[in-house]
Amino acid sequence: MTDAPGAPWSAPSPRLWRMRQAEVGALAVLGVVVALVVAVSEVRAAIIVGVVALLLASSSLYFVRRRVRAWGYLEREEDLLVRRGVLVRRLSVVPYGRMQLVEVTAGLAERAFGLSTVKLHTAAAHSDARIPGLEPDEAARLRDRLAALGEAKAAGL
DSSP: OOOOTTOOOBOOOHHHHHHHHHHHHHHHHHHHHHHHHHHTTOHHHHHHHHHHHHHHHHHHHHHHHHHHHHOEEEEOSSEEEEEEOSSSOEEEEEEGGGEEEEEEEOOHHHHHTTOEEEEEEESSSSOOOEEEEEOHHHHHHHHHHHHHHHHHHHHTO
């Protein structure tokens, strides 16, 4: 996979990593609570469930960290590059003239951490270009820029 050599890729906010840590931590706490409930009847089973929950949480943090670091985007003159993926690296090239809709979304967890996701919609049936973990100001700037470039490039077709 060829990235643009020497080009300054933009990455998600560090708050995306904190949000993912909180999600994994919440699941780990849930596992420990299950272990405590099991402890009422069987101490040995509770220890096993608790250890498994902590091992899963620590390994999940490793993979989630790599996944967050894999996201990036690069604004070029004619198109937008979006990269992602740990095991399977993906590079989406979205020409500005093909963009039909650029939307900014923010779910409950994203709003709690002050983050937004930019989603790009094109005429293609399989267009999953999205950029998660952006600060709201950067997401709005990117949305406005991509919409303006999309209109300008589409008018030239």
